[in-house]
Amino acid sequence: MNHLQLVLSGLFVGSFYALVALGYSMVYGIIKLLNFAHGDLYMVGAFAGFTVLSVGAGALGGGFVALIVIMIVAMIATGGFGMLLERVAYRPLRSAPRLSVLITAVGASFALEYGIAVAFGPTPEVYPVGVQDGTLHIANAQVTYAQLAMTAIAVVLMAALDTLVRTTRSGRAMRAISQDPKACLLMGVNVDRVISRTFFIGSALAGAAGVMAGAYYGKIDFLMGFVIGLKAFTAAVIGGIGNLRGAVLGAIVLGLLESFGVPTSAASGVTSSRSASSFSS
Amino acid sequence: MNDESTLRAGEKPSVYVSAVEGRTPTNIAPSVTEAGASASSRTAVAELVSNSLASRCLGTGAAVAALALPLVSSSTYVIQIAVDALIFVMLAVGLNIVVGYCGLLDLGYAAFFAIGAYTSGLLSTRFGWPLVATVPVVVIAAIIAGLLIGGPTLRLRSDYLAIVTLGFGEIIRITANNLDFTGGPNGLYGIPDFGDFGLRADIALYWITAVVVIAAVLFSSRLGRGRIGRAWRFVREDEDAAEAMGIHTYRVKFAAYIAGAVFGGIAGVLFAAHQTAISPPSFNFLWSALILMAVVLGGMASTPGVVVGALMISLLPELLRGAENWRYLIFGLLLIVVMVFRPQGLLPAHPGEPRRRGRRAREGTS
Numbered sequence: 252m253n254h255l256q257l258v259l260s261g262l263f264v265g266s267f268y269a270l271v272a273l274g275y276s277m278v279y280g281i282i283k284l285l286n287f288a289h290g291d292l293y294m295v296g297a298f299a300g301f302t303v304l305s306v307g308a309g310a311l312g313g314g315f316v317a318l319i320v321i322m323i324v325a326m327i328a329t330g331g332f333g334m335l336l337e338r339v340a341y342r343p344l345r346s347a348p349r350l351s352v353l354i355t356a357v358g359a360s361f362a363l364e365y366g367i368a369v370a371f372g373p374t375p376e377v378y379p380v381g382v383q384d385g386t387l388h389i390a391n392a393q394v395t396y397a398q399l400a401m402t403a404i405a406v407v408l409m410a411a412l413d414t415l416v417r418t419t420r421s422g423r424a425m426r427a428i429s430q431d432p433k434a435c436l437l438m439g440v441n442v443d444r445v446i447s448r449t450f451f452i453g454s455a456l457a458g459a460a461g462v463m464a465g466a467y468y469g470k471i472d473f474l475m476g477f478v479i480g481l482k483a484f485t486a487a488v489i490g491g492i493g494n495l496r497g498a499v500l501g502a503i504v505l506g507l508l509e510s511f512g513v514p515t516s517a518a519s520g521v522t523s524s525r526s527a528s529s530f531s532s
Numbered sequence: 533m534n535d536e537s538t539l540r541a542g543e544k545p546s547v548y549v550s551a552v553e554g555r556t557p558t559n560i561a562p563s564v565t566e567a568g569a570s571a572s573s574r575t576a577v578a579e580l581v582s583n584s585l586a587s588r589c590l591g592t593g594a595a596v597a598a599l600a601l602p603l604v605s606s607s608t609y610v611i612q613i614a615v616d617a618l619i620f621v622m623l624a625v626g627l628n629i630v631v632g633y634c635g636l637l638d639l640g641y642a643a644f645f646a647i648g649a650y651t652s653g654l655l656s657t658r659f660g661w662p663l664v665a666t667v668p669v670v671v672i673a674a675i676i677a678g679l680l681i682g683g684p685t686l687r688l689r690s691d692y693l694a695i696v697t698l699g700f701g702e703i704i705r706i707t708a709n710n711l712d713f714t715g716g717p718n719g720l721y722g723i724p725d726f727g728d729f730g731l732r733a734d735i736a737l738y739w740i741t742a743v744v745v746i747a748a749v750l751f752s753s754r755l756g757r758g759r760i761g762r763a764w765r766f767v768r769e770d771e772d773a774a775e776a777m778g779i780h781t782y783r784v785k786f787a788a789y790i791a792g793a794v795f796g797g798i799a800g801v802l803f804a805a806h807q808t809a810i811s812p813p814s815f816n817f818l819w820s821a822l823i824l825m826a827v828v829l830g831g832m833a834s835t836p837g838v839v840v841g842a843l844m845i846s847l848l849p850e851l852l853r854g855a856e857n858w859r860y861l862i863f864g865l866l867l868i869v870v871m872v873f874r875p876q877g878l879l880p881a882h883p884g885e886p887r888r889r890g891r892r893a894r895e896g897t898s
Contacts, residue, residue, distance in 0.1 A: 285691045343872045350768075351871045353637050353694055354828055358867025361821060365861035373857055477817065481702070484695055 265506020274453030290480020296458025333454025626795025640701025648800020719811025831877025
């Protein structure tokens with residue numbers, strides 16, 4: 252393993268951490284809720300993609316078109332789940348104390364995990380990858396075309412999100428709500444609808460990341476979202492939670508650290524505690 | 533401080549207006565109604581008296597029943613399950629101090645459980661200590677772990693505590709999984725019990741567990757009623773106000789966290805003695821979540837509620853064997869449903885001191 256290879260795979264892993272971290276950061280930014288179920292939405296995305304793949308394997312064929320179709324379907328499904336979650340579990344509690352909302356989020360995470368376990372069975376599923384495994388050699392590192400394509404998709408999604416939040420009307424509403432929901436209400440912004448939309452977008456990004464992870468690791472199971480949730484949170488906090496560009500940066504840093512062999516799962520907990528403490532002001 | 537007051541806010545329709553205006557008014561409102569309500573609540577007083585009498589009798593009854601169980605049925609299976617349930621009660625009561633009294637969400641409570649189990653397991657198997665002698669070491673280890681985790685995070689908002697404890701729980705489990713002297717993924721085995729005192733070994737262990745757990749339940753309920761318990765509830769309801777009233781919030785939260793850690797550690801010793809073998813998967817996030825569920829389901833800050841919740845969570849699986857995943861799905865949904873529709877839990881807490889019942893009557897029944 253040379254350094255270039257490590258950097259490339261770090262960037263790849265970082266790019267799908269970034270997709271998850273973005274959703275975390277968006278939801279936190281807008282309603283100050285740590286959505287524990289976010290990692291599980293990523294898992295739901297992976298399973299949605301898996302369903303599409305196994306149902307429509309023949310019709311879709313291989314190739315990038317298939318991958319993109321799968322991603323879009325998975326994103327819509329996951330986004331729908333996210334909206335449903337917000338509507339059913341979080342909206343009724345918006346005026347409740349923070350503790351109840353956090354506990355509800357844990358319950359939602361549990362319900363999603365074991366809901367999938369009931370639906371698909373608790374054993375890991377093998378992901379039938381939709382993209383042929385060509386490899387590209389750069390210097391003495393190699394990347395598969397599938398990886399390249401997925402990174403490109405991730406970058407496109409991030410750029411689209413950035414544009415959405417910075418330039419469109421609904422992005423402006425989101426930013427306004429994250430600053431002062433009450434004033435937004437007085438200014439005639441439909442706060443509920445904007446929050447719902449935020450959940451949709453955040454969850455859809457997580458769903459896309461889920462499909463990417465499934466295609467990359469080749470195996471999915473119903474608990475795969477747990478560790479990713481922790482890592483994405485860490486990434487979001489490193490970058491400054493609520494700040495979207497920061498979340499992407501944090502995720503890439505995390506991905507690089509990871510590919511350079513910093514022991515991860517545990518380290519992620521440590522960094523999250525460390526970054527949390529540096530965030531204390 | 534009224535327990536249900538802030539929680540009840542969740543029952544209002546979900547208009548965003550109430551959400552954004554909500555926080556402080558909901559905290560203050562109940563104390564206003566409470567001041568003018570004392571005269572018209574004779575029946576409420578009576579009800580409360582009977583309630584609390586019932587719960588006291590209930591408590592004693594439950595303790596006696598727990599102690600008498602081996603005399604009624606001494607089959608290995610029953611004893612086995614009963615010990616499991618009692619240990620779970622102890623964990624729930626410990627977590628109740630942290631989550632229920634003080635309002636700090638700890639998602640890695642199994643970490644303290646693991647620390648207790650591993651510390652006593654290591655000392656007894658590798659160094660041949662008798663299990664009783666490991667208890668003080670376990671307490672110290674739990675306190676140190678609590679200091680390490682609580683130190684930096686208790687100064688932050690509770691969200692951070694939640695996620696950091698979640699990470700901490702994983703760290704402990706993964707560390708135990710990767711170190712050689714903890715036995716790696718195989719864990720430790722051949723952990724001795726406390727001795728059989730001339731009884732059948734599992735019954736002796738049962739009685740020891742029962743006595744420890746009953747003491748723990750009593751201790752935590754008294755703790756919640758004392759000066760420190762009032763401080764905890766104050767901090768939970770409104771940290772800024774508590775600080776303004778001269779409560780050292782950081783220290784008080786620390787006390788809750790450490791107390792919870794010690795409870796978890798001692799439960800770990802019991803668990804190690806009961807299982808005789810421990811391995812890292814016994815301490816995964818599922819455990820932390822189940823304990824939290826017991827606390828929330830039973831009623832945060834209400835000792836009888838938490839005990840009932842813990843018994844439900846630990847005994848229900850025995851009735852629903854073979855449907856593992858369904859069970860957890862239902863638990864998850866239940867957690868959401870309870871939080872949305874009945875945030876105070878099945879057996880809500882009666883706040884306030886028993887002797888001043890008349891003045892505070894309205895709180896318990898409203």
